[in-house]
Amino acid sequence: MKEVSYYPGCSLHGTAREYDESVRGVSNLLGIELHELEDWTCCGASSAHCLDEELSLALPARNLAIAEKSDRELLVPCVACYNRFKTVEKEVREHPGRLPTPYRGRVSIRYALDFFCEEPILQEVKKKRFKPLCGLKVVCYYGCLTVRPPKLTEIQEYENPEHMDRLMECLGAEPIPWSYKTDCCGASLVMTRTDIVKKLSGRLLSMAKEAEADCLVTGCPMCQPNLDTRQEELEKETGETYNLPIFYFPELMGLALGHEDVLKWLGRHITDPVKGLQAKGLI
Amino acid sequence: MSQKENSFLWEVVQASGEKLQACYQCQKCSSGCPVAYAMDLLPNQILRHIQYKHRERVLSSKTIWICASCYTCSVRCPNNIDIAKIMDTLRHLAIRSGFPPGEKDIPLFHSVFLNTIKSKGRIHELSLILQLKFKTRDFLKDAALGWKMFRRGKIKLLPSTLRGGREVREIFRAFEKGERR
Numbered sequence: 001m002k003e004v005s006y007y008p009g010c011s012l013h014g015t016a017r018e019y020d021e022s023v024r025g026v027s028n029l030l031g032i033e034l035h036e037l038e039d040w041t042c043c044g045a046s047s048a049h050c051l052d053e054e055l056s057l058a059l060p061a062r063n064l065a066i067a068e069k070s071d072r073e074l075l076v077p078c079v080a081c082y083n084r085f086k087t088v089e090k091e092v093r094e095h096p097g098r099l100p101t102p103y104r105g106r107v108s109i110r111y112a113l114d115f116f117c118e119e120p121i122l123q124e125v126k127k128k129r130f131k132p133l134c135g136l137k138v139v140c141y142y143g144c145l146t147v148r149p150p151k152l153t154e155i156q157e158y159e160n161p162e163h164m165d166r167l168m169e170c171l172g173a174e175p176i177p178w179s180y181k182t183d184c185c186g187a188s189l190v191m192t193r194t195d196i197v198k199k200l201s202g203r204l205l206s207m208a209k210e211a212e213a214d215c216l217v218t219g220c221p222m223c224q225p226n227l228d229t230r231q232e233e234l235e236k237e238t239g240e241t242y243n244l245p246i247f248y249f250p251e252l253m254g255l256a257l258g259h260e261d262v263l264k265w266l267g268r269h270i271t272d273p274v275k276g277l278q279a280k281g282l283i
Numbered sequence: 284m285s286q287k288e289n290s291f292l293w294e295v296v297q298a299s300g301e302k303l304q305a306c307y308q309c310q311k312c313s314s315g316c317p318v319a320y321a322m323d324l325l326p327n328q329i330l331r332h333i334q335y336k337h338r339e340r341v342l343s344s345k346t347i348w349i350c351a352s353c354y355t356c357s358v359r360c361p362n363n364i365d366i367a368k369i370m371d372t373l374r375h376l377a378i379r380s381g382f383p384p385g386e387k388d389i390p391l392f393h394s395v396f397l398n399t400i401k402s403k404g405r406i407h408e409l410s411l412i413l414q415l416k417f418k419t420r421d422f423l424k425d426a427a428l429g430w431k432m433f434r435r436g437k438i439k440l441l442p443s444t445l446r447g448g449r450e451v452r453e454i455f456r457a458f459e460k461g462e463r464r
Contacts, residue, residue: 010406015437039447041404046352047396050374058454059400062447100457148354149365158358184317184353191415192388193349194424196321229428268435270428 004110005067006034007085009078009221010042016078016221018265022250023077023112025259030124034075037066043084046188046222054100057091060084061101068107077112079145079220080187085109086152111153113146113219113249117163122170130258132172135280138252139178139213140164141204143223147182158182164217164249171256178211180204185226201226202234205242214276215245217252224248229270245273255282291338299372305362306330312356312366322346323385326356326366329373342377345385346370391418401455404448409438 012020027034044059064085067074076082091098092105115121147158155161159182165175185204186197204227208216218224228246235241246269254262255277263283266273277283296303306327313325323345324332332341341347347370356366377384384390392415399411412429416422432438 010408013405013443014408014439015432017437039445041445041447041451042400042406044400045396045406047393049352049371050393051378051390051397052458053371053375055397055454055458058458059451062450062454100454144353144355149357149367184351184355186318187351187353188392189349189351189389191412192392193321193386196318196349200317229432268437270431270435
């Protein structure tokens, strides 16, 4: 059994609860044991870096110092946390001694999508696949921080990434090409400039529909709610029909691997994903 | 202090570590920017104004707060200027400048966000939203959506209590006292 440290981050204990539940569920099926970091605190997310650079390094560094007590890799499902952790890693490499917390930069920080898209895990998924997601047309939506900036993410194909597409193929789904894989949804502006988020997310939904997708898949706890929760509101304003389920990638992994809690996870979505899956005979 | 060191351009270059003098106005940053339509100055114009040392024009712009930190500009700049990072630097300078911010609610959101971390150690979304509503006096916004999310178990009512909270408060206190700067 593989063991990794786990930093869920604040969103996964709240609005992105089904992301946390599905990462845990899928890890369990794949024989990966998650050790949640003891006493973790917020990484500063999308706000600390806007107001104070030193603070934006100190907050994530505290968590990395906790993770450094063990030799395990650190699994991070939230891209905002991931971005902050990788920023600290780069800072430690380039300016050692700058951080207030003693962190030596020895933790291997793994974003959950990258982690689950590695070849040995893909092989394992194929082997344990219980119900291939035949006929499910998905658009893979990577968003911003999963791939950018490449100096932190080390993703080569940051304009046209394909790793999530490969994962979807392994699940038996049909990833379809589209041009909006890495466009921004507006992220944390949702609380203050909701108009911007609605405009950007609305465009993503329209383009996913134009590509004739049945659903959209993401690995970001900001993108998912931005795309999932405002469809009804947008439909009233634009007259378009979306009704597009927005999945976290481990939810679809859980479905293909036959996890028993899938319906509980999907029951937390605002745009109902169950009917569409039933129509395809996948639930 | 020499005239060069005294300039706004020098200040931004020093604080960001980015050589923004290299910008030759190809406008690739602005053409790829997803939120350019909502900005009062386009990203390339921001860089030009910095080169011209227009401190107040830049630090009181909407643009620096509207930027969503998506890094599209940074990865496409032919001169390798990390424009998203410069936006962060400009926000830091704007907070300290005393100029009224071009966008009122966005910096307010960020400071409420940090206050929540300071008091609880983690972000408790409900506390964050309620504090923001008290500050903006916009109580009805997204109330129906909030109810739907609550019914689906997505809203945690009480914050977690953790030992690390005290350490986080100490981190904040050190910064507030200026020990780390």
